[in-house]
Amino acid sequence: MRPESPGNIFIVDDDCYVLESVSLLLRESGFNVTSFSSGHDAIKHFVTEPVDLILTDINMPGMSGIELLEKIRYLDRETPVLLMTAYADLDTAVRALQKGAFDFIIKPYRPPYLIHAVEKGLNYKRLSNIEKNYKRELEKTVELRTSELNDALSKLTNMSSEIIERLTAAAELRDEDTGVHITRIGKYAQRLAYQLGISDTFTDNIAVASAMHDVGKIGIPDSILLKPGPLTQEEFTCIKQHTIIGEKILRGSSHAMLQMGAVIAATHHERWDGTGYPYGLNGAETPMEGRIVMLADQYDALRNSRVYKPSFSHAKTRDILLNGDGRTLPQHFEPRILEAFREIEDEFDEIFETSFQPPEKTEKR
Secondary structure, three states: OOOOOOOEEEOOOOOOHHHHHHHHHHHOOOOEEEEOOOOHHHHHHHOOOOOEEEEEEOOOOOOOOHHHHHHHHHHHOOOOOOEEEHHHHHHHHHHHHHHHOOEEEEEEOOHHHHHHHHHHHHHHHHHHHHHHHHHHHHHHHHHHHEEEEHHHHHOOOOOOOHHHHHHHHHHOOOOOOOOHHHHHHHHHHHHHHHHHOOHHHHHHHHHHHHHOHHHHHHHHHHHOOOOOOOOOHHHHHHHHHHHHHHHHHOOOOOOOOHHHHHHHHOOOOOOOOOOOOOOOOOHHHOOOOHHHHHHHHHHHHHHHHHEEEEOOOOHHHHHHHOOOOOOHHHHHOOOOHHHHHOOOOHHHHHHHHHHOOOOOEEEEE
């Protein structure tokens, strides 16, 4: 295969006839050729002049082809070196391959074979350069992204709830809900935590961290996430992966807000009776923040329309959470959290009604 651009070739041979004939053949084949009668001259030019391939005789006075190869390899590990050798020098040629020669050509050579060997060496150098440039660009990109990530993480301690909500809205807006859903979840969760008498730090954190509960949906294909009809079992299994994806995105941070966000992302579909996902945690095995957001998310889901159901009124949603409807059961929730919801249910309705909603019909009880 002919290289995309003419290769720069050094030819080294102390035989003037061979040097001239090989140079002529390669030039007529479209290559850029520089010829040298000694290895010393070739090395001097190699240091300052870019070259894609070196073609050298294996036996030369002053500096043999093997010695030239060794010096080339000391300076450069990638430029291919082709050795021209007679049958009697095959053992030497094999040793040269062990020292890093790209290939060898047996004299008397056939022109087509010589051209093929040169093209193969030039393509090897071209591909090596592509790989080297790719690795260099990849390293620069990794360094840049790492620097950007470090800068971003250093600012997380000062990140406001609005910023986190705007970031996580990217995942929410791919779903059938609007971004205001995450605002409501934060308010529900904060109010429940307060009612349960949990610390102020926890209450403040869950108001923000709960916004990241569905961030893993960014890894779910649109064909499934935005499907207008009911999901197949396989599609629902795929949807479940958003919990694990979200945890992977958020875990490992030293920031308390993101640590809580990772826990919530992983556990907000676990149930008190152990029938949830992804891990089937039972009872208190699910962390408190996951238990709280699970109820908050379920309330908001019932208040909104889905492909399999219309939107429900607060009264009907309350009845489903407290008494069950076959699909949602009271035993899905920690009794203490369910009782806290019963005590402040009107505030949930107020939070929902005061949030901006897209026009839709609400089913009356």
